[in-house]
Amino acid sequence: MQLLIDILSWGFILAGVFFVFTGTLGMLRLPDFYTRLHAAGITDTLGTELLLVAMMLQAGWSLVTVKLAMISLFIFFTSPTATHALANAANSVGLRPFGVPAKDLQSGIGEQK
Numbered sequence: 820m821q822l823l824i825d826i827l828s829w830g831f832i833l834a835g836v837f838f839v840f841t842g843t844l845g846m847l848r849l850p851d852f853y854t855r856l857h858a859a860g861i862t863d864t865l866g867t868e869l870l871l872v873a874m875m876l877q878a879g880w881s882l883v884t885v886k887l888a889m890i891s892l893f894i895f896f897t898s899p900t901a902t903h904a905l906a907n908a909a910n911s912v913g914l915r916p917f918g919v920p921a922k923d924l925q926s927g928i929g930e931q932k
Contacts, residue, residue, distance in 0.1 A: 828876040835869030838862045851917030852909055860902030867894050 845858025871891045878884045 824876050828873045831869045831873035831876065835866045835873065838866035838869065842866065852914055853906060853916050856902060856906055856909075860899065864894065864898040867898075 839862065842859050842862030845862065846855050849855045849858055868891055871887050871894070875884045875887045875891075878887065
């Protein structure tokens with residue numbers, strides 16, 4: 820049974836590290852603030868959740884597992900909210916996406932309704 824838990828745990832760890840690494844590459848390679856924010860927000864949330872699940876598997880049924888589950892819930896709700904708040908703040912101060920001319924933003928062509 821412990822071997823199965825170890826194998827599952829390592830699977831979650833490797834998947835989590837893959838997503839965090841992919842988000843890091845996105846932060847380095849993508850052209851503007853909005854695409855970088857998208858890469859960081861999604862991949863870091865998923866990567867962190869996968870790593871927390873791996874730690875919960877290793878901890879077994881204990882108080883540590885409950886604490887890790889609370890941390891997981893906190894990150895699940897706050898990370899996307901923080902990403903949205905950053906994107907909204909950038910949009911409010913007029914930061915435009917890469918490749919979108921200022922005249923298109925003023926005329927409302929690129930905006931969603």
